[in-house]
Amino acid sequence: MLRSMIHRLFMLIVTFVLFSLFVFTLMRLAPGDPASMLLLEIGAVPEQSIVADLQKQWGLDQSFIQQYLAWAHHVFQGELGHSFSSGEPVLSEMIERLGPTSKLIASSFVLTLFISIPIGIWMGLNEGTMADRVVYSMTILGLSIPLYWLAILLMYTLGVIWPVLPVVGSSTIRHYILPVTAMTLVQSVYFIRMVRSYTIQYSKFSYIEAAKTRGLRPSIFYPSYLLRSMFIPILTLITTSLPSFFGASIITETIFSFPGFSKYMLEAIFRRDFPVIQGSALFVAAFIFVFNYMTDLLYFLADPRVHLDKQRWEV
Amino acid sequence: MISIIRANKLPTAALLYIILLIITGLAAPWISPYDPFHTNHQQKLLPPSIAHPFGTDYLGRDLLSRVIHGTSESVFPVFIVLSVVMLIGLLVGTWSAFLGNKLDMLMMSLTDIFTALPSMLLTIVVVGFLGFGMENVYFAVILSWWAKYVRIIRGLIHDVKKEPYITASRVSGAFGLRIITRHMIPNIMPQIGTMLILDVSKVILTLSGLSFLGIGAQPPSPEWGVMLLDGKNYLQVAPWMGFFPGFMIFLTAASFQIIGERLRRER
Numbered sequence: 001m002l003r004s005m006i007h008r009l010f011m012l013i014v015t016f017v018l019f020s021l022f023v024f025t026l027m028r029l030a031p032g033d034p035a036s037m038l039l040l041e042i043g044a045v046p047e048q049s050i051v052a053d054l055q056k057q058w059g060l061d062q063s064f065i066q067q068y069l070a071w072a073h074h075v076f077q078g079e080l081g082h083s084f085s086s087g088e089p090v091l092s093e094m095i096e097r098l099g100p101t102s103k104l105i106a107s108s109f110v111l112t113l114f115i116s117i118p119i120g121i122w123m124g125l126n127e128g129t130m131a132d133r134v135v136y137s138m139t140i141l142g143l144s145i146p147l148y149w150l151a152i153l154l155m156y157t158l159g160v161i162w163p164v165l166p167v168v169g170s171s172t173i174r175h176y177i178l179p180v181t182a183m184t185l186v187q188s189v190y191f192i193r194m195v196r197s198y199t200i201q202y203s204k205f206s207y208i209e210a211a212k213t214r215g216l217r218p219s220i221f222y223p224s225y226l227l228r229s230m231f232i233p234i235l236t237l238i239t240t241s242l243p244s245f246f247g248a249s250i251i252t253e254t255i256f257s258f259p260g261f262s263k264y265m266l267e268a269i270f271r272r273d274f275p276v277i278q279g280s281a282l283f284v285a286a287f288i289f290v291f292n293y294m295t296d297l298l299y300f301l302a303d304p305r306v307h308l309d310k311q312r313w314e315v
Numbered sequence: 316m317i318s319i320i321r322a323n324k325l326p327t328a329a330l331l332y333i334i335l336l337i338i339t340g341l342a343a344p345w346i347s348p349y350d351p352f353h354t355n356h357q358q359k360l361l362p363p364s365i366a367h368p369f370g371t372d373y374l375g376r377d378l379l380s381r382v383i384h385g386t387s388e389s390v391f392p393v394f395i396v397l398s399v400v401m402l403i404g405l406l407v408g409t410w411s412a413f414l415g416n417k418l419d420m421l422m423m424s425l426t427d428i429f430t431a432l433p434s435m436l437l438t439i440v441v442v443g444f445l446g447f448g449m450e451n452v453y454f455a456v457i458l459s460w461w462a463k464y465v466r467i468i469r470g471l472i473h474d475v476k477k478e479p480y481i482t483a484s485r486v487s488g489a490f491g492l493r494i495i496t497r498h499m500i501p502n503i504m505p506q507i508g509t510m511l512i513l514d515v516s517k518v519i520l521t522l523s524g525l526s527f528l529g530i531g532a533q534p535p536s537p538e539w540g541v542m543l544l545d546g547k548n549y550l551q552v553a554p555w556m557g558f559f560p561g562f563m564i565f566l567t568a569a570s571f572q573i574i575g576e577r578l579r580r581e582r
Contacts, residue, residue, distance in 0.1 A: 015428050026444040140576050144568035146520050148527045148540075149561030152547055160551050243433030250435050254528060255547065266528060269443035277443035284436050292431055 001300065012293050019285045020075065023278055024068050030274070080279035085271050090279035094261060100170040101260035104252065105245050107176065108183040109238075116188045117234070120195025121226065127200050136196070142189035147248055151182040151255045168257045179252045186248060191237065198233045202226065231302045239295045242288060326577040329570035336567060340386035349377035351384040351537050360553045370555040372545060378556065382563055385537035390567060392453065393518045397511055399457050404464025404507075409495055411465065412472035423469075426462035434459030434521065442530050452531050456521060460514075467510065471503040478502075513575035516568035523564050539564050 039046040039054075055061050059070055074081075080090040123132045158178060159167035166175050202208060203226065211225045227234075246262065253263035261280070268276035320327045339346065355375035363370045369378035411422040429437075434456065441455035475481060476499075484498050525531035526540030534541055539560040546557020 011424070015424075015431075018425075018428060019432070023440060026440055030444040031446060140572055141569050144516050144520070144565055144572045146524060146561060146564050146568070148524055148543065149557075149565060152543070152550065152557050152561065156550055156554055156557075160554070240430075243431070243436070246433040247435035250439075251524060251528065265439060269439055270529065272443070272446075274444070277440060281436055281440045281443075285432060288431055288433070 005297065008293060008296055012289055015289055016286060017072075019289075020072060020282060021068060023281055024071055027274065027278060028064070028067070075278075075282065080282070081275035083268075083276050084273045090275050093264070093276070094280055094283060097259065097261040097264045099260075100258055101249055101253065101262055104170075104176065104179055104183070104258065104260060105249050108180045108187065108248075109245060111180065111184045112187045112191050113238075115184065116191035116195055117227075119188075120192045121199045121222070123192070123196040124199025125203065127196075132196075136193075139189050139193050142186075143193075145186065145189075147182060147186045148251050148255060150186060151179070151252060154178050154182055155255065170256075170258050170260065175256075175258075179256045179258060182255075183245070183248045183252050187241065187245065190241070190244075194237050195230075195234070198230050199226070202230050202233075205229065232299060235295055235298060235302065239292055242291060246284065246288075323577060326574050329573040332566065332570045333574075336386060336390060336570075339383055340390060343384045343387060347377075347380035347383040349380040351376060351381040352535060353377075360549070360556075362553075363555055369559045370553065372542075372553070372556050373549055378542070378559055381537035381542060382539070382559055385539050385542060385560070385563075388532060388536060389523055389539040389564070390519065392449070392522060393515055396453055396456050396460070396518055396522070397514060399453075400460045400464050401507065401511060403457070403461045404468045405500065407461075408465045408468030409472050409499070412469045412476070419469075423466070426466050429459065429462035430466070432459070438525060438530065447530065447533070449531065452522070452525055456518065456525075460518070464507075464510075468503065468507065471506055472499055475499050475502055509575055509578040512571055512578060516571040516575070519564065519568050519571070 039050065044050070052061075059067060062070075078091060080094075082088060083090055083093060086093070119135070123135055126132045155167045155178065158165045165178050166172070167178060169175050203212075208225055208229065211221055216225070249260070250262040250266050252258065253260045254266060257263075265276070265280040265284075268280065353376060355371075357375065358367075358371050359373055359375040361367055361371040361375075367377050367379065369382060371377055372381070407422070411419050414422065437459045438452070438455040441458065442451050445451045445454075472495075481494060481498060484494055489497070522531060523538070523540035523543070526536075526538045527544050529544065532538035532541050534545070542560035543557050543564070546553070546555075546560060549556050
């Protein structure tokens with residue numbers, strides 16, 4: 001256990017270093033030479049000698065690897081630089097905006113689970129019945145609804161025609177209702193389908209059949225047998241869908257003018273605010289890698305048969 | 316033939332819709348009633364009518380013509396992106412399946428990274444540093460999709476490798492590339508085809524979504540995501556401006572989804 005945890009931790013660090021190398025490479029590939037760009041910005045003629053001096057001063061004449069190491073040295077100490085447009089430290093700007101986004105993602109995550117687990121289990125247990133088939137066909141269409149269109153339709157019906165909910169900002173709880181609803185609806189469709197297929201798969205196992213035949217009370221059967229055995233696939237579902245929640249939050253925050261982290265990150269690319277793009281990308285990646293690491297540990301706690309030495313695609 | 320259609324009414328309708336859509340995309344200049352870029356301030360923000368079935372936008376442009384012209388820009392890039400993704404998947408996936416343990420594991424760790432990261436994050440990083448422009452957007456989308464295909468194709472090839480007909484062809488003297496191109500790849504094509512069709516709808520949603528966010532196609536392009544963004548800004552006065560482009564995205568994605576589901580049930 002301890003050995004595989006350390007192995008996983010090592011892999012986590014390697015992964016993050018690879019990703020930071022990727023970000024750094026893209027940054028170096030960005031069009032325009034920083035030295036001449038700065039000179040043009042202050043109105044000076046980018047003369048060869050001055051450009052060369054600046055490049056030497058910034059270390060741009062060193063090899064790619066040396067530049068990466070110097071950059072990584074700063075980044076791994078948490079020095080993400082200052083935003084080009086506001087001049088504020090990127091790290092503190094990011095932390096300020098994390099609140100609304102984490103609330104948005106967490107609440108739609110929890111709601112999605114609460115909606116889709118019961119519906120998915122119910123559909124799976126009634127596989128092939130008319131009701132299951134109708135709901136299943138609806139999920140096929142549901143998968144094709146663009147989140148941005150759904151959000152706009154919700155905004156129009158509940159914000160314009162029948163103005164009961166605010167559609168801009170994040171100041172009160174009521175501001176969260178429409179964004180969370182839009183995200184939850186879109187994500188639930190996928191979750192329902194997955195939980196349904198897990199239920200069909202797991203209810204064929206002999207110990208589930210046996211528990212059912214023994215006539216266990218539903219209050220024992222569902223939580224301690226069916227859900228308990230489906231814990232690992234559902235955990236995988238949660239881990240693998242975290243990225244899509246992040247993507248959805250960018251769209252949702254943009255539509256509802258939500259002053260959150262995802263919108264901040266998106267806006268940085270319109271301003272070509274490199275430190276912000278770099279800082280927030282590294283932050284999101286680190287968060288996801290650490291989240292994956294923690295769920296890997298949960299796998300082990302949930303099912304001691306899981307060999308953490310094995311890679312995930314082999315399990 | 317008729318009995319097949321009768322048993323698959325919805326998939327047939329979806330297929331017809333897609334064929335019609337592709338024709339519309341190719342024949343847009345000849346079939347659209349108006350010029351999609353022609354502005355007319357006397358006719359701005361008109362609700363749907365017989366003269367303008369989808370209404371007009373804030374510059375008086377006919378929305379039906381814009382939707383028709385936007386078809387090629389909204390739908391055809393998806394095929395390009397997915398073709399590239401599939402090609403990478405076939406090359407790298409097959410190669411990885413035949414590699415030794417160590418290199419194969421390295422390859423899989425690499426795909427692990429790319430599948431774990433949100434595609435939106437990769438897109439933001441690529442477009443953010445390399446600048447706007449459709450090539451960069453396609454590059455970003457390919458970057459976030461290739462890993463899935465490499466992994467799945469590698470897995471399929473691995474399974475196929477053990478099949479008796481592969482041994483048989485090996486025994487009959489075929490070897491190397493010939494086995495791969497003549498026996499393995501044709502045998503995994505049905506699975507890959509189904510996956511591709513299902514992914515068409517996902518990539519349509521992604522690409523139009525990026526245009527909607529302002530990253531992909533840029534105004535005055537009649538790409539559906541761009542039109543939807545315009546529609547969002549005029550939601551209170553002209554809701555039809557956002558409704559129709561969004562509905563087209565939905566209908567197109569749903570058609571591919573319906574066909575893909577049907578094919579998946581077949582296997």
